[in-house]
Amino acid sequence: MSDGTERALVELEGRQGWGMSSQALCRVLYPKHPDDVVEAFKTAEQHGLSIHCWGNGRSYGDAALNEGNLLLDFSRMNRIIDWDKDSGIVKAQPGVTLNRLWETLLADGYWLPVVTGTQYTTLGGVVAVNAHGKNNFKYGPFGDHVLAFEMVTADGQLREVTRESDPELFHAAIGGFGWLGVFVSITLQMKKVHSGRIKVLPFLEEDLEGMFRGFERCNAEDWDYVVGWIDAFPGGRALGRGQIHAARYYAEGEDPEAVPSLALDRQHLPSRFFVVIPKAWLWWLAKPFAHRWGMRLVNLARFLSMKIGDHDVHPQEHARFNFLLDYVPNWKWIYKPTGLIQFQFFLPKDEARRVIRRALEMGQERALESWLVVMKRHRADPFWLSHAVDGYSFAMDFQVTDKNRQALWDLTQEYAEMVVKAGGRFYLAKDSTVSGAHVRRSLGDSVLGRFFALKRRLDPNSTLMGSQLRRVFGGLGEELADLGDAAAKLEDTPGEPTVPAQTSEVAGLPTELREAAAAPTSPTLAPAEEALPPE
Amino acid sequence: MLKRAIIVGASSGMGEALARRLAREGYKVGLVARRQEELDRIAGEINGSGAPRAFTAAHDVTDTQGARDCFDALVQRLDGLDALIYTAGVMPPVGAEEFDPAKDRSIVEVNVIGAMTWLDLGAERFQIQGAGTLVGVGSVAGDRGRRGQPAYAASKAALHTFMEALRNRLATKGVQVLTIKPGPTHTPMTADIEKMPMAIDADQSADGIFRAMARGADTAYVPIQWLPIMAVIKSIPSVVFRRMPLD
Ligand SMILES: NC(=O)c1ccc[n+]([C@@H]2O[C@H](COP(=O)([O-])OP(=O)(O)OC[C@H]3O[C@@H](n4cnc5c(N)ncnc54)[C@H](OP(=O)(O)O)[C@@H]3O)[C@@H](O)[C@H]2O)c1
Numbered sequence: 001m002s003d004g005t006e007r008a009l010v011e012l013e014g015r016q017g018w019g020m021s022s023q024a025l026c027r028v029l030y031p032k033h034p035d036d037v038v039e040a041f042k043t044a045e046q047h048g049l050s051i052h053c054w055g056n057g058r059s060y061g062d063a064a065l066n067e068g069n070l071l072l073d074f075s076r077m078n079r080i081i082d083w084d085k086d087s088g089i090v091k092a093q094p095g096v097t098l099n100r101l102w103e104t105l106l107a108d109g110y111w112l113p114v115v116t117g118t119q120y121t122t123l124g125g126v127v128a129v130n131a132h133g134k135n136n137f138k139y140g141p142f143g144d145h146v147l148a149f150e151m152v153t154a155d156g157q158l159r160e161v162t163r164e165s166d167p168e169l170f171h172a173a174i175g176g177f178g179w180l181g182v183f184v185s186i187t188l189q190m191k192k193v194h195s196g197r198i199k200v201l202p203f204l205e206e207d208l209e210g211m212f213r214g215f216e217r218c219n220a221e222d223w224d225y226v227v228g229w230i231d232a233f234p235g236g237r238a239l240g241r242g243q244i245h246a247a248r249y250y251a252e253g254e255d256p257e258a259v260p261s262l263a264l265d266r267q268h269l270p271s272r273f274f275v276v277i278p279k280a281w282l283w284w285l286a287k288p289f290a291h292r293w294g295m296r297l298v299n300l301a302r303f304l305s306m307k308i309g310d311h312d313v314h315p316q317e318h319a320r321f322n323f324l325l326d327y328v329p330n331w332k333w334i335y336k337p338t339g340l341i342q343f344q345f346f347l348p349k350d351e352a353r354r355v356i357r358r359a360l361e362m363g364q365e366r367a368l369e370s371w372l373v374v375m376k377r378h379r380a381d382p383f384w385l386s387h388a389v390d391g392y393s394f395a396m397d398f399q400v401t402d403k404n405r406q407a408l409w410d411l412t413q414e415y416a417e418m419v420v421k422a423g424g425r426f427y428l429a430k431d432s433t434v435s436g437a438h439v440r441r442s443l444g445d446s447v448l449g450r451f452f453a454l455k456r457r458l459d460p461n462s463t464l465m466g467s468q469l470r471r472v473f474g475g476l477g478e479e480l481a482d483l484g485d486a487a488a489k490l491e492d493t494p495g496e497p498t499v500p501a502q503t504s505e506v507a508g509l510p511t512e513l514r515e516a517a518a519a520p521t522s523p524t525l526a527p528a529e530e531a532l533p534p535e
Numbered sequence: 536m537l538k539r540a541i542i543v544g545a546s547s548g549m550g551e552a553l554a555r556r557l558a559r560e561g562y563k564v565g566l567v568a569r570r571q572e573e574l575d576r577i578a579g580e581i582n583g584s585g586a587p588r589a590f591t592a593a594h595d596v597t598d599t600q601g602a603r604d605c606f607d608a609l610v611q612r613l614d615g616l617d618a619l620i621y622t623a624g625v626m627p628p629v630g631a632e633e634f635d636p637a638k639d640r641s642i643v644e645v646n647v648i649g650a651m652t653w654l655d656l657g658a659e660r661f662q663i664q665g666a667g668t669l670v671g672v673g674s675v676a677g678d679r680g681r682r683g684q685p686a687y688a689a690s691k692a693a694l695h696t697f698m699e700a701l702r703n704r705l706a707t708k709g710v711q712v713l714t715i716k717p718g719p720t721h722t723p724m725t726a727d728i729e730k731m732p733m734a735i736d737a738d739q740s741a742d743g744i745f746r747a748m749a750r751g752a753d754t755a756y757v758p759i760q761w762l763p764i765m766a767v768i769k770s771i772p773s774v775v776f777r778r779m780p781l782d
Contacts, residue, residue, distance in 0.1 A: 012660075013663065014663045014664040014666075016666070019536075021536040022536060022615075023615055023617065023664050023666055023667075024614070024615050025615070025660060025663055025664055061536065065615075067610070067611070067614045067615045068607075068610065068611055221575050322759075337666075337709075337751075339536075341536050358547070400536055401749075402560065402748065402749035403749060405536070405538065405560060405561030406559060406560050406561035408536075408561075409536070409537065409561050432536040433536060433537075435586065467614050469617070470614055471614065508576055
């Protein structure tokens with residue numbers, strides 16, 4: 001056993017979700033090589049511990065935590081292994097950040113096919129959660145651009161998987177949250193770009209209906225990226241007002257500054273605001289506004305400033321356009337000390353108007369308006385635990401306080417119920433509140449059953465397990481795996497399950513789901529309540 | 536983003552009321568005390584028909600050896616910990632002329648040794664975590680050595696000083712260390728006491744404790760009226776104090 005392993009077994013390290021509202025103490029290992037991951041599985045088995053992965057800690061909630069157990073921190077497994085600039089195919093270790101990737105490859109005329117709102121996520125992380133970007137409706141999630149991955153499974157085997165070699169594992173492990181195996185390399189098709197810039201069109205909409213019409217127009221005009229920002233505070237006729245940014249790649253030879261704009265200093269986000277204010281101070285300047293009325297003002301000011309701003313199509317560098325969340329370093333600190341959560345849901349397009357309108361109204365009725373709302377357009381994809389549907393997503397940031405905690409929890413549970421009934425989905429990468437019963441009804445037993453049956457084959461002792469898996473699925477995994485095995489016996493199914501119908505009711509949902517957490521380890525410890533009914 | 540708290544001494548009185556309150560404020564709670572059946576009753580009521588929020592562990596705080604296992608198991612069960620509240624306490628009746636070392640020791644074992652054991656476990660964890668709330672329930676009785684309950688008063692004074700020292704260690708590490716000094720409160724502990732000036736009930740007390748936790752306080756008298764009263768009482772010279780009709 002290496003020194004690091006021994007230290008991790010005795011020393012706990014504090015980790016928190018990016019939103020600062022989920023904490024855990026974990027036994028952290030820092031693999032440098034696939035062999036270290038194999039060794040970690042042995043250690044886990046010897047000590048009866050579970051394993052989960054940590055990329056760069058950008059998940060808002062508990063997605064990358066593993067209380068009391070092993071956490072593989074990939075910050076030291078972050079090399080670009082291979083880059084072929086003719087084909088645009090890059091192979092890299094999971095700990096490499098998107099920032100490293102684009103900074104290294106842009107000079108050769110390539111950009112990432114999909115990016116998250118921050119560039120400090122890792123490749124392993126975005127593939128594990130199958131992240132999406134503002135171009136999801138057209139380019140799909142990250143997984144659509146993965147050509148292959150290498151993964152260590154609980155039996156210590158290193159498997160190389162492509163879409164063709166093992167379609168089942170490929171579509172289950174991408175977006176499988178690290179619950180089937182640990183990625184040790186990922187091969188990705190980069191996107192050829194003909195400029196370091198894209199053409200951006202900003203426009204304002206005075207109400208929610210306008211926002212939808214704006215999205216539809218962008219769709220019809222075939223833009224590459226579309227993202228909406230909504231001011232959640234005004235009601236009545238201004239309910240849902242906001243701004244849309246659409247963007248399009250330059251065609252070859254179209255941008256006169258194509259080559260110079262590839263330079264990194266052109267891409268880097270400005271370090272000062274209004275020329276003089278260092279950006280590192282901004283969160284601190286915004287802190288006095290970190291309450292409901294302050295944020296009403298900030299959102300209003302933002303809307304008005306956009307009104308007088310420029311509405312013409314203008315060029316903007318890729319990094320500056322894409323990484324909005326990186327503009328104000330540590331902006332999350334305005335949510336100190338209790339932190340924030342994000343609740344993001346995905347709705348079929350026919351249901352989106354109704355549910356989103358109601359969601360905004362409910363926030364206002366309860367004085368729990370989101371301080372930052374982002375809306376995007378999506379398409380369905382073939383990954384098993386996919387969050388995207390053909391429709392819209394709505395992401396809301398909420399400050400969590402000791403006073404509003406329960407009310408916020410209740411609100412998100414009601415949102416979840418509305419989403420499930422509308423045939424929508426959730427995104428666990430950002431989640432802190434959704435229940436197993438809701439996820440189950442939204443994804444359907446057929447897909448979840450198959451997923452957990454596959455997990456049982458690959459990881460019979462459930463070694464791959466994190467705080468989120470325990471919170472959301474808990475003991476449900478086994479029951480779902482039984483369902484999956486039973487289903488597999490009935491029909492000899494092909495690898496890729498059909499994306500479950502986006503209907504509200506899942507047939508055969510037992511009225512009582514089993515207790516969520518693992519069995520108590522101390523003989524004196526008794527579960528207070530054996531049955532967990534659906535919430 | 537539910538918070539997770541362990542409450543030691545949760546089977547009756549203030550601990551019970553606080554457990555219910557925290558569960559209503561978005562906490563999962565781990566309930567510790569000796570009487571399993573009482574813990575089951577409270578957890579059952581908290582959980583109702585919803586997803587479980589309350590978990591229980593029967594444990595005697597005088598079993599200091601067993602504390603860590605109990606703590607670890609509950610933390611696993613709650614999948615982490617954000618707050619540890621030590622409210623277990625005993626105050627057996629003491630005669631006006633009684634001097635009983637065994638009784639005094641039994642008070643110190645629960646009110647002081649048990650408290651230190653559990654608060655140490657919480658402190659160790661929260662220090663690494665860089666966040667967390669430690670609450671110790673002392674008493675206005677710990678502010679002065681009244682004649683009625685020498686060991687009890689001394690035990691609460693010891694707890695106050697211990698909490699202050701923990702605060703001085705942990706405040707810079709992002710950990711809230713909160714000393715609660717309740718005045719007379721209607722609970723099973725005080726059921727036989729007749730004279731209870733300005734007494735409140737356990738729910739009011741839980742409200743005071745929860746608010747003090749939420750505002751990040753260091754010390755809180757519950758109810759707040761005891762702050763000025765105790766300021767006066769603390770300033771009375773000993774020679775005068777001993778002649779006063781305070782039991
Ligand atoms: N009530 C007042 O007027 C008043 C005023 C000031 C301060 N206080 C303090 O407030 C705290 C709570 O008091 P309360 O009035 O709520 O009293 P209570 O109703 O008697 O509750 C005391 C709790 O401590 C637990 N406990 C006692 N001995 C224990 C042991 N050996 N191991 C584990 N748990 C033990 C009890 O559970 P089990 O019996 O099930 O073990 C019970 O849950 C105490 O520290 C008390 O000193 C009370």
